[in-house]
Amino acid sequence: MPEATNSTEARFKDYAELLNHAAQWKSGLEKVKSAPPAPERTWYAYDILSNLWHIQNLMDQLPDEILSLFGSGHVADIGAADGDLSYFLESIGNSVDLIDWPDTNWNGLIGARELGSRLESKTVSIHEVDLDTQFQLPSERYDLVFFLGILYHLKNPFYILETLARHSRFCFLSTRIARRTADRRLKLEEAPLAYLLAPEECNDDPTNYWIFSAPGLIRLAERTGWNVRATYRVGDTKKSDPSSADHDERMFLALESRYR
Template sequence: MRQQDIAEIVSAAITYKKLIDTVKKDAQSPDFGWYPYDSFRSLPVLNKMLQGERRDLLALTGPAPMLDIGCGDGDLSFFFESLGSRVVAIDNWNPNFNRARGFTSIHAALDSSVEFHMSDLDTGLNLPGRTFGLALCLGVLYHLKNPFLLLESLARHTRYCALSTRIAQRTPKGVDIADEPVAYLLDPFEANNDASNYWIFSPAGLRRILDRVGWDLCDYTTTGFQSGSTPASNDRDQRAFCMLRSRLPDPWLGVDLDGGWHGLENGSWRWTERMFAVRMQRPQSAAGTPALLRFCFTLPLDILNTTGPLRMNAKVNEHDLPWCEYSSAGEHTYEYEIPFSALSEEQICVRFELDKCWGPTSNDKRELGLQVVFWKYAGAIPEMLNPISLGNRRL
């Protein structure tokens, strides 16, 4: 994926918005209303705010997909897909403006591959086994009853997050809260007379919650009313924009879990299903040089006693690797050389397959295969492990 400064992205968005507007205009007598706000309006603010390497949003995302939270009709999702990103879009049934009918209409018209989920964001991200390079969380927090949980969940599944939200320097009664780390519950008639808005943060409160859930603040700016902002008055609206970097990346930078993985358990490890996959960046090796795939895992004794010895193989893009049998419980490593001919694509998909697994049963509806450890707790600070790697061959 080529380098693309945010200024170029803003320019491309102007052209792409015309396409989206045409698609909406040509829709066959839609029996719903389109999302009424300009989804592209945040991009020029990001252009002014972002510094250094963070100006290249596509490089920041890396080989992992981008996550668009509160996607509305999906304008930004489809736009970043057009730039070459794999995009996952997610929204709440309520307050999504048209129950996703706008999104599905555009998705069909564009023959898009954007992956879409409807979910209750107040219960967290709810995309088990998924990791993202960059999340867009623009104008979402004040619609949530539980913003802490979503922000914490995001920090465990996303490396970077571009976030915007409305903030308040004063309460409706004029109390100055700008420097106090607080949030308060909005009246249904505050903030554009929209009852789907719940919490608003002071500037200090926003910084506090971001720090508490595991985000580092890389870039920050505000727009709108700059002195005495309050949601009680529409002409005193102020928005905060942030670029955040997670201190809790899950599971590791540069690899995306691509199906067949269960959720993180005890903040440390995951079960696989019988078939599971990852996507990763092609190693920076010399032309013609093979690479080395290395996968570290644990075969639990309970699984072994139930299934007997397990066999596993892997396919790197379309190149098949040998089957290997594991007849003892404990830690194992699956390691094989990958010929250069299998590494022609910038992004590499590795699909693993077991010949059998445990479950599902009446007590546990999951398929359970192997355990893979991503975090090791040897003290107060967890150590992030790298159980799957694709690197240069050892000489």
């Protein structure tokens, strides 16, 4: 079973040390997940924990004290898949609200519940929340929110970011962005824009909605109650578009709430 610890500040002198611990913990997690979560069910197919390494590019731009948010606080992990990140955060001292919706989760949240059972989790609570409604968060206040790879799947990005700003101190966000339309005719990068996808346009997935330009995503964050403290872009950072698999660009933001 992956090793647990009690405090980020006590264990990790910097974010690089946290990543070293995450790599070791991930190795143990792979053993825990060696058997399927249930008959005829599979684990989420993508590496959620790899986001921690992308976040390093944000942490390098932030004050050292931000590291303290990773331990002994109350965290929301939104769109958490099987909960790999949630259970890692628990292992370093956090209590976590794992927030997802069974209808759109890879395995209907069976994976998250089974993983919690195998890890003997005590401080991760699983909450079924439909983020496309006028939802309420499970807790009144969060020290840190992870909102990674979810925004472009939601119908009302303004509502969710404003809600999170009112109930959170700090947020790491990532989503798909685009520099041009897929036909290359229209530049998106030069203005605060959002592109609305057709139902099957991106990955044949009708739950994909809004693809922002980088200025558009920053404008959205600022208009919903956040200060943008750091940014990082990865993927096709020259010719990205809203829908092509080979022109996929992601933007990571470190956000601090103005409501705190």
